[in-house]
Amino acid sequence: MTTTTQRPPAPQSQRRKQIATPMDEMVAKFADVPQGKSFRYCPGCGLGMAQSAIMRAFDRLQLDPAKIATAGGSGCYSPMAHYFKSSHIHGSHGRACAYATGMKLANPELTVLTLQGDGDCLSIGGNHFIHAARRNIDITVICFNNFGFGDTGGQFGPTTPKGSVTETSNAGMPEAAFDACKLAIGAGATFVARSTVAHPAHLTKMVSDAITHTGFSFVEVLQHCHVFWGKRNGMPLPMDMLNFFKKNAVRSTDTPEEDWFDIPTYAVDDKNVKFVLGVLHKEERNEFGSDYAALRTRAMASAQGRPADGH
Amino acid sequence: MTRRLLFGNEAFCEGAIAAGVRFYAGYPITPATEIAETMSRRMPEVGGVYVQMEDELGAACAVMGASATGVKSVCASSGPGMALIQNEIGQAIAAECPMVIINVQRAGPGIGNATRSGQMEFMQARYGTNGEAPMVAIAPATVDEAFWLTVKAVNFSEMLRTPVIVLGEGLLGLQRAVVDLPDYDTVSKVDRPRPTVAPEDWRGNYTANELDDIPPMADFGSPYKGLVSTVGLFPRGGGDSTVQGLDQNDQDFTVRRLHQKILARREEITLFEQHHTDDADVVYVAFGTQALSALRAMGEARAQGIRAGVLRLITVWPFPEDVVQAACANARAVIVPEMNLGQCQLMVRHALAGTGIRVSGINHVDSNFITPAEILAKTKEELQ
Numbered sequence: 001m002t003t004t005t006q007r008p009p010a011p012q013s014q015r016r017k018q019i020a021t022p023m024d025e026m027v028a029k030f031a032d033v034p035q036g037k038s039f040r041y042c043p044g045c046g047l048g049m050a051q052s053a054i055m056r057a058f059d060r061l062q063l064d065p066a067k068i069a070t071a072g073g074s075g076c077y078s079p080m081a082h083y084f085k086s087s088h089i090h091g092s093h094g095r096a097c098a099y100a101t102g103m104k105l106a107n108p109e110l111t112v113l114t115l116q117g118d119g120d121c122l123s124i125g126g127n128h129f130i131h132a133a134r135r136n137i138d139i140t141v142i143c144f145n146n147f148g149f150g151d152t153g154g155q156f157g158p159t160t161p162k163g164s165v166t167e168t169s170n171a172g173m174p175e176a177a178f179d180a181c182k183l184a185i186g187a188g189a190t191f192v193a194r195s196t197v198a199h200p201a202h203l204t205k206m207v208s209d210a211i212t213h214t215g216f217s218f219v220e221v222l223q224h225c226h227v228f229w230g231k232r233n234g235m236p237l238p239m240d241m242l243n244f245f246k247k248n249a250v251r252s253t254d255t256p257e258e259d260w261f262d263i264p265t266y267a268v269d270d271k272n273v274k275f276v277l278g279v280l281h282k283e284e285r286n287e288f289g290s291d292y293a294a295l296r297t298r299a300m301a302s303a304q305g306r307p308a309d310g311h
Numbered sequence: 312m313t314r315r316l317l318f319g320n321e322a323f324c325e326g327a328i329a330a331g332v333r334f335y336a337g338y339p340i341t342p343a344t345e346i347a348e349t350m351s352r353r354m355p356e357v358g359g360v361y362v363q364m365e366d367e368l369g370a371a372c373a374v375m376g377a378s379a380t381g382v383k384s385v386c387a388s389s390g391p392g393m394a395l396i397q398n399e400i401g402q403a404i405a406a407e408c409p410m411v412i413i414n415v416q417r418a419g420p421g422i423g424n425a426t427r428s429g430q431m432e433f434m435q436a437r438y439g440t441n442g443e444a445p446m447v448a449i450a451p452a453t454v455d456e457a458f459w460l461t462v463k464a465v466n467f468s469e470m471l472r473t474p475v476i477v478l479g480e481g482l483l484g485l486q487r488a489v490v491d492l493p494d495y496d497t498v499s500k501v502d503r504p505r506p507t508v509a510p511e512d513w514r515g516n517y518t519a520n521e522l523d524d525i526p527p528m529a530d531f532g533s534p535y536k537g538l539v540s541t542v543g544l545f546p547r548g549g550g551d552s553t554v555q556g557l558d559q560n561d562q563d564f565t566v567r568r569l570h571q572k573i574l575a576r577r578e579e580i581t582l583f584e585q586h587h588t589d590d591a592d593v594v595y596v597a598f599g600t601q602a603l604s605a606l607r608a609m610g611e612a613r614a615q616g617i618r619a620g621v622l623r624l625i626t627v628w629p630f631p632e633d634v635v636q637a638a639c640a641n642a643r644a645v646i647v648p649e650m651n652l653g654q655c656q657l658m659v660r661h662a663l664a665g666t667g668i669r670v671s672g673i674n675h676v677d678s679n680f681i682t683p684a685e686i687l688a689k690t691k692e693e694l695q
Binding site for chain 2: 032040079083102106303
C-alpha cells in the first residue's frame with residue numbers, strides 16, 4: 001500500500017496563470033447555453049463540472065470552436081455537446097467512436113472528441129472503442145463513468161462495482177467490472193488518463209493533455225451519480241460522492257507504477273478502493289490518419305495520368 | 312468515354328466515384344465484398360478515404376460521420392450486414408444526413424445463402440428500421456445501371472438530405488458486362504443545401520418551416536455549428552429539441568415532414584421504364600434483374616400474338632402506385648415475377664385494389680433466375 005503525500009499549495013503567481021480567460025468570455029466563445037431553459041442534468045450532477053472542465057481545456061488550448069467536432073450517443077451526458085458551440089453528432093447509443101473515425105478521416109483539420117458514458121463507451125460501444133484505439137486514430141474519447149446506467153434509471157453497467165446495489169442487481173452486482181483504463185491500454189490507446197469531477201483542475205489538465213496528444217487518447221472521468229448509484233450504496237448526497245472520490249483518490253505521480261492497476265478502482269467498499277488519477281499510459285505510435293494520408297499520396301501519384309475511371 | 316469490362320460491384324464503385332463520393336467505410340461480406348476491395352484501391356487514388364470498420368454498423372456510422380463533414384459517403388453490405396445497418400439508416404433518416412447504402416442482396420433469412428442471389432429485401436428496404444421512417448430505394452437491373460443509378464442515388468441523397476438504398480443483387484454484383492464509362496467531370500452532381508446566411512444568423516441544421524422543406528446543412532469544420540442529431544424531432548422553424556424540450560406538435564411535424572419532403576419531389580425521383588403497356592392485356596411489373604426476363608417474355612408473347620407489356624420499376628421506394636395504376640389501367644392481368652414470395656406483388660395489389668385487375672406472381676426463392684418461358688406459361692394461364 002502506498003502513502004499519499006499532501007502537495008503544497010501552488011504559489012500565488014502560478015495560480016493566476018490557471019485563469020486564462022475570464023469565465024464570461026470563455027462561455028461566450030465555447031458555450032451555447034439555452035436561453036430560459038435549465039440544463040438537463042439532475043440537481044447536483046457531476047456532468048456540469050465535467051462540462052466546465054472540458055470548456056476550460058478548449059480555452060487553455062486556444063481552440064477554435066468551429067474546428068472542434070464531437071460525437072456522442074445516448075446517456076445522461078448526451079445533452080452536454082448541445083451546450084457547446086462546436087459541431088456535434090448526437091447519434092445512436094454507443095457508436096461515437098465510429099462517427100468520430102469518419103469525421104476525423106474525412107476532415108483531419110478537426111479536433112475530434114467523443115463524449116460518452118460508461119455504458120455507451122464500454123458496453124454497447126465497446127467494440128468501436130477498442131478498434132478506434134487499435135487504429136490509434138487521433139481522437140479523444142472522454143468517458144463519464146458514473147458506475148452504471150443513469151439515463152434509464154440506475155441499472156448496472158460494465159463499470160458498476162461488484163456487489164453494489166442497482167435497479168437490476170438488488171442483491172448486489174454479481175458481475176465483475178471492467179477497468180476502463182486497463183481496457184484502453186490493452187486495446188492500443190496511446191494516451192490513457194483518469195480523473196474525477198471532484199478534481200476539476202486536474203481534470204482540465206488531463207483533457208487538454210489528451211487533446212494535445214496525437215493519437216487515440218482516453219480520459220476516464222469518474223463522475224458521481226448520487227441519484228441512483230449513490231443513493232442505493234450509502235452515498236445519497238452529491239457531497240457524499242465527491243468526498244468519496246476525494247478521500248480515495250491518489251495521484252499516479254505519488255504512487256509506484258506497479259501499484260496503479262493492483263488497487264481496485266471500482267469497489268462499493270469504501271475501505272478497499274483507490275482511484276489512481278493521472279496519466280496512466282502514454283506512448284508514441286504512428287497515427288492512423290497520417291499513415292493513411294501518406295498511403296493516399298502515393299496512390300494518387302501512381303494514378304496520375306490515367307483516366308478518371310482509374311483504368 | 313472509356314469502354315470497360317466491369318463487375319456489377321465495380322460499377323457501383325465507379326458510379327459512386329463519378330458522383331463525387333470520396334469516403335467509403337466497409338466490412339467484408341459476400342456478395343458485396345468486391346465493393347470494399349475496389350474502394351480500398353480506388354478511394355485513395357481519387358483522393359478519398361477507405362476505412363475498414365469493425366462491423367457493418369460501425370461502417371455505417373463512420374459514413375455518417377464523414378457525411379457530416381460534407382464529404383459524400385457510401386457503404387455497402389448484404390443480408391445480415393444490412394440487418395445491422397438498419398439501425399444506422401434510421402438514425403441517418405432522423406438526422407437528415409445524406410448517405411448511400413448499397414445492398415447486394417443474397418438469399419434467405421439469417422445468414423442465408425451468401426453466394427446466391429435474391430430480391431428478399433424489397434420490404435426491408437422500406438420498413439427495416441424503426442419509427443415510421445421513409446426510405447428511397449433504387450433497383451438497378453444491369454451492370455450499366457449499377458453505375459448510373461449509383462450516381463442517381465448519391466444525387467437523390469444529397470438533394471433530399473436522406474439516405475438512399477441501392478437495391479442490388481448478388482446476381483448483378485458478380486456479373487460482368489461491358490460498360491461505357493463517361494468522363495466523370497461531365498457527370499451531373501448534386502450537392503446538399505448548405506447555409507446561405509451569415510454564421511451569426513445560423514439557426515442550425517433543422518430550420519424547416521413547411522412540411523416539404525429541406526433545410527440547409529452545415530459541414531463540420533465550417534464556421535457554422537453543425538449539429539447532426541438523430542433525436543430527429545425538431546421544433547418547427549429550427550432549434551434543438553434536446554435543449555428546448557419537445558412537444559407533440561414538433562413530433563408530428565418532424566415525422567410528417569421526413570416523408571413529405573420526399574413525396575413532394577416524387578416526380579423527380581421516380582424512375583421507371585414501360586414497354587407496350589398502352590395496349591397490353593397483360594403487364595409484367597418487375598424490378599432488378601428479373602425485369603430482364605420479363606422484357607424477353609414480352610417479346611416472345613408479342614411474337615405469339617399476346618399483347619404483353621412491361622413496367623420496370625427502378626425507383627421502388629417510395630412505391631410508385633400512380634405509375635403502376637397508369638401502366639396497368641387497360642390490362643386484364645398483371646404478373647409480378649420476383650425472387651421472393653411476393654413482396655412487390657403485395658404493393659402492386661395494393662395499388663390496383665378495387666380495379667378488378669387480376670394480380671399474380673411468379674416467385675422464386677431458390678435463387679434460380681425466373682425464365683421467360685415460365686412467365687409466358689403463366690401469361691397463358693392468366694389470360695385464359
